[in-house]
Amino acid sequence: xxxxxxxxxxxxxxxxxxxxxxxxxxxxxxxxxxxxxxxxxxxxxxxxxxxxxxxxxxxxxxxxxxxxxxxxxxxxxxxxxxxxxxxxxxxxxxxxxxxxxxxxxxxxxxxxxx
Amino acid sequence: xxxxxxxxxxxxxxxxxxxxxxxxxxxxxxxxxxxxxxxxxxxxxxxxxxxxxxxxxxxxxxxxxxxxxxxxxxxxxxxxxxxxxxxxxxxxxxxxxxxxxxxxxxxxxxx
Numbered sequence: 001x002x003x004x005x006x007x008x009x010x011x012x013x014x015x016x017x018x019x020x021x022x023x024x025x026x027x028x029x030x031x032x033x034x035x036x037x038x039x040x041x042x043x044x045x046x047x048x049x050x051x052x053x054x055x056x057x058x059x060x061x062x063x064x065x066x067x068x069x070x071x072x073x074x075x076x077x078x079x080x081x082x083x084x085x086x087x088x089x090x091x092x093x094x095x096x097x098x099x100x101x102x103x104x105x106x107x108x109x110x111x112x113x114x
Numbered sequence: 115x116x117x118x119x120x121x122x123x124x125x126x127x128x129x130x131x132x133x134x135x136x137x138x139x140x141x142x143x144x145x146x147x148x149x150x151x152x153x154x155x156x157x158x159x160x161x162x163x164x165x166x167x168x169x170x171x172x173x174x175x176x177x178x179x180x181x182x183x184x185x186x187x188x189x190x191x192x193x194x195x196x197x198x199x200x201x202x203x204x205x206x207x208x209x210x211x212x213x214x215x216x217x218x219x220x221x222x223x224x225x
Contacts, residue, residue: 042201042215043157056212090156099205099213102147102159 002027006091006106014114015081021109023074023091029104031097032074034066035090037108043090049074050097081113116140118216120202125222126192134187134219136202147203148176148187151218157201160187189221197223 004025013019023032031050035043048056049068057066063085065077074091088110092103117139126132138146145164149157161169163178163185175188189196199218206212 042203042218044215045213048212098144099147100145100162100164102162103157104159105156107156 002104004091004093004104004106006089006109008109009107010110010112012112012114013078013081015083017081018077018079020078021076021089021091021111023076023106024072025093025104026072027093027104028071029093029095030071031094031099032068033092033094033103034064034074034076035092035105037088037090047076048097055097078111081111083113086112116204116206116214118202118204118214120200120216120219122217123220123222125224126189128192128194128223128225130192131188131190132192132221134189134200134202134221136185136187136216138183138185138202138204138216140183140204140206140214142206143180144205144207146176146178146185147201147205147213148174148185149201149203149215151199151201153199160200192223194223194225197221 007022034046037043046060047066052068063080067075088108090108091106094103095101120136147162148160151157161176168177173190178185199220201218202216
C-alpha cells in the first residue's frame with residue numbers, strides 16, 4: 001500500500017458544526033502532516049506529527065484541532081469554522097520528519113464552510 | 115523567514131526541453147523538493163536534493179546549488195501531460211519537519 005487515504009473527499013459544514021477529517025497510511029511512515037491549500041496557492045503547513053507526537057503547530061487557530069491516535073492515523077477536528085477556512089485540506093506522510101524520500105500526499109478533502 | 119521565488123508561468127512546445135528555476139533564502143536549510151500538481155489533484159513528489167549537483171530521474175532532472183540558494187527542474191521530451199503546476203519547496207529546521215512551498219510555476223505544454 002503506497003497511498004495516503006483521506007476521507008471525506010468533500011465536506012460542506014455550517015459555522016456551528018463540528019466535523020472531523022481523517023487520514024490513513026500503511027506505509028510505516030513516522031511523520032504525518034496537515035496542509036491547507038487555497039485555490040491557485042501552494043500548500044501551507046499547519047501541523048506536523050513525528051512519531052505520534054505533535055512537533056509543529058504553525059500558529060493555527062484553535063478551531064482546528066489535530067489528533068494522532070496511532071502511527072497510521074491522523075485526524076483534524078473542526079469546530080466553529082469561518083467561511084475563509086474553506087480550502088483543500090491535504091494530509092501527507094513521510095518516512096520521518098526529515099522527509100528525505102519526499103512526502104506522499106493524499107487526494108485531499110475539499111472543505112466548504114457556509 | 116523563508117523566501118522562495120519561482121516564475122509564475124511558462125509555456126513550452128511538446129518534445130522540447132524546459133527549465134524551471136527556483137531561488138530561495140532560508141535559515142537552517144535542509145533540502146529542496148520539487149512537486150508536480152495537476153489542477154484539482156494532490157501534489158506528487160518528483161525529487162529531493164540535499165547536496166549540490168544534478169540528480170537525474172528519467173525525463174526529469176533537478177539541480178541544487180546550496181551556496182547560491184538556487185535550484186532548477188529540467189523537463190526533457192515534453193509531453194502534453196506535463197502541463198501542470200511545479201512546486202519548489204524547502205525543508206529546514208532538521209528533524210522538525212518544517213517546510214515551505216513556493217507559489218508554483220504553471221507550465222503549459224503546447225502541440
